[in-house]
Every structure is written in C-alpha cells, then in structure tokens.
Amino acid sequence: MRRFAVLLALTSSHAIVACGPAPETQDEAQAPTRADSVAMAMQAFDEAVFDTIAWESDEARSERGRLVFNISCSKCHGLHGGGDGGFVTQGDTLRPPSFLQSGWRFAETPMDLRRYIFSGSVAGMPYWGLVGLKYRDIDAVAYFIETPLRAGISAP
Numbered sequence: 001m002r003r004f005a006v007l008l009a010l011t012s013s014h015a016i017v018a019c020g021p022a023p024e025t026q027d028e029a030q031a032p033t034r035a036d037s038v039a040m041a042m043q044a045f046d047e048a049v050f051d052t053i054a055w056e057s058d059e060a061r062s063e064r065g066r067l068v069f070n071i072s073c074s075k076c077h078g079l080h081g082g083g084d085g086g087f088v089t090q091g092d093t094l095r096p097p098s099f100l101q102s103g104w105r106f107a108e109t110p111m112d113l114r115r116y117i118f119s120g121s122v123a124g125m126p127y128w129g130l131v132g133l134k135y136r137d138i139d140a141v142a143y144f145i146e147t148p149l150r151a152g153i154s155a156p
C-alpha cells in the first residue's frame with residue numbers, strides 16, 4: 001500500500017512537470033538527487049515483508065545470498081566483504097567499510113542491515129530496493145553476510 005502511494009506520487013509529479021512550463025535548467029530541475037532516492041527508499045521500506053519470506057533451509061538461504069553477493073555486491077565490497085572490490089567510479093576507487101570488523105555497526109541489528117541494503121546511502125552504496133533487488137534477495141544477501149561471511153567474528 002505504501003509502495004503504491006510512492007509510485008503514485010512519482011507518476012503524478014512527472015505528469016505535473018511534463019505539463020508545466022519548461023524550467024530553464026530542465027534537467028537539473030527534474031533529476032532526482034541521490035539523497036532524494038535514498039529518502040524515497042527509506043520511506044518505501046516495509047519490514048513486515050520479511051515475515052512473509054520462508055526458506056526451505058538455511059543452506060538454500062545462504063546459497064541464494066552468495067549468488068546475489070557475488071553478482072551484485074562483490075565488485076565493490078570484495079568477495080569476502082573486506083571492502084576491497086576495487087570498483088572504480090568517477091576516477092576514484094571505492095573503499096566501502098569492511099563487513100568483517102568485530103564491532104561492526106550491523107552486528108546486532110539484522111533489520112537495520114536489511115533496511116540499509118534496501119535504502120543505500122548518499123556516499124555511493126546503491127539503493128537496492130529501488131533498483132531491482134526483491135525483499136527475498138535482500139534477506140538472502142543479508143543472511144549471507146551474517147552467516148557465513150561473519151561466522152566466527154565475535155563482538156569486541
């Protein structure tokens with residue numbers, strides 16, 4: 001329902017822009033900024049959806065997560081989540097934080113991890129919930145990071 005409202009808002013704002021007088025710097029006026037997209041994703045996120053996701057086994061969940069991670073995450077985060085994927089953008093190599101630190105910010109907060117993956121950040125983390133990852137795959141990849149990537153890493 002919430003999602004629908006966001007979509008509706010998007011569609012109608014487009015319609016208004018399309019019918020109104022053309023602003024001088026049309027591209028700038030229309031292009032949503034990265035911060036807008038992150039904010040929109042934060043709003044669309046619905047944690048109740050995770051209650052409806054069932055996995056036949058932990059292995060199936062982890063294997064799906066590994067696949068998603070290898071394809072969608074490792075180029076920036078590295079194959080083992082160390083932050084060493086080496087992805088180059090705008091002349092810079094991204095250096096995301098390692099997932100393997102003992103006091104990692106999401107170590108104790110699984111839902112916050114899923115929300116973050118869904119919403120991204122203004123500093124270069126894609127807002128996956130808006131650009132193609134389903135809740136099921138967000139759950140799988142979060143689980144893959146929690147177990148097995150972080151297996152054996154204890155709290156400080």
Ligand code: HEC
Nearest residue numbers: 072073076087094096097105117121123124125126128141
């Ligand atoms: C285009 C590069 C890129 C890709 C692809 C990418 N990320 Fe990120 N990610 C980043 C950057 C850059 C940051 C740091 C952002 C910041 O500091 O706000 C980040 C941060 C994170 C964090 C927070 C880490 C922390 O300790 O603060 C998590 C969790 C995360 N990404 C998960 C994922 C997952 C899961 C995927 C795949 C579905 C993914 N990322 C794909 C660039 C990427």
